[in-house]
Amino acid sequence: MSQSPTNISIFVKAGKDGKSLGACPQSQRVLMLAELKFAAKVLPQFKTIPVNVSRSPEAFRRLGLRLRVPALYLGLGEDPVDVADDIVSLLESRFPGGILQQNEEDPEAELVTRDFFSRFCFYVRDVSKDASHLESELRRIDCYLKNTSNNVFLCGPAPSFLDCEVLPKLHQVRVAAAGIKGYEIPANLTGLWRYLHAAYSEPAFVHTCPSDAEILLHWFDHIGESSANIRKQQHQVLNGKMPHYSFSVPVFAKPVILE
Structure with missing residues (x-):
């Protein structure tokens, strides 16, 4: 594992507060795999960076990434990858093990x-x-x-x-x-x-x-649900003390x- 612990970045969908995890199954897929590999000590420590693609952070923009998450950047001049299947393949090829093959x-x-x-x-x-x-x-x-x-x-x-x-x-x-x-x-x-x-x-x-509220917000948005329902869920996400x-x-x- 030649990469320094701070070089690996995983960009995932951000929640409505811009900090929590949004409801993107592919983002969770990639993060779950990375967590399993980290727990098994085959993947170094990595940074998880939530991204709102309409207001993306500088670390995301300077890599020239398209407006798509999840994305993986291994550092050291590597090209970033923003296709979930390719991210899974890359993590396994560079950091094999830690998961049922x-x-x-x-x-x-x-x-x-x-x-x-x-x-x-x-x-x-x-x-x-x-x-x-x-x-x-x-x-x-x-x-x-x-x-x-x-x-x-x-x-x-x-x-x-x-x-x-x-x-x-x-x-x-x-x-x-x-x-x-x-x-x-x-x-x-x-x-x-x-x-x-x-x-x-x-x-x-x-x-x-x-969180449940993030999942509901995601699907209300996808199905074109009424703005009243979306506002209700958004209020729950942004103002709830505990998700x-x-x-x-x-x-x-x-x-x-x-x-």
């Missing part, structure tokens, strides 16, 4: 998690009039977690690259579907809730997670302890 992942895990987020987008934008398609995809994931795998995460006992991609999206589905559409993930999807419990017990996920995070799970969805 791609070749260990079960292809079925990728298959069952492929469509739930698009179904959620259709539902929250009223393209789908009810939650049946979304719930069908959530049940696919639940079935896989309960019947195909005894692992805590999708592909093993620790987070994988796939978990870094899926968990930020799944948490946003949980928060936004409930807050905007009144849809709660059924409590009987115990495999899915055990998986979320694992995420909420993982520091790399918790430290990189946006709220939905990290609870149904009590019977505790992880199974394997002997």
Whole structure:
């Protein structure tokens, strides 16, 4: 690890206050991966820089980055990278380890998690009039977690690259579907809730997670919700003393302890 600890910068979407983390699943994906690698001592200390692209900080502008986050700058004359897949590949090639490797992942895990987020987008934008398609995809994931795998995460006992991609999206589905559409993930999807419990017990996920209000603001904005609802959520974000995070799970969805 030749880079000095202060050379590595990760630019992510900023929250409404310009300082907290905004609700960008790809930003959380990249940050979660970096946190896991840092905890495993394969990645040096790095700087997390929240960015409002309309009022971007000098450190972001001088790199000549397009108005897009997340972005990664390794320093030492390296070119910055602002495509999430490329950031993940670069972090792994330069700082290998600290996470379940791609070749260990079960292809079925990728298959069952492929469509739930698009179904959620259709539902929250009223393209789908009810939650049946979304719930069908959530049940696919639940079935896989309960019947195909005894692992805590999708592909093993620790987070994988796939978990870094899926968990930020799944948490946003949980928060936004409930807050905007009144849809709660059924409590009987115990495999899915055990998986979320694992995420909420993982520091790399918790430290990189946006607040509920930021998630709702993000989706209100995306679906063209009324300005009254947006103002209400914005007031909650900017004036709330303590941001709220939905990290609870149904009590019977505790992880199974394997002997």
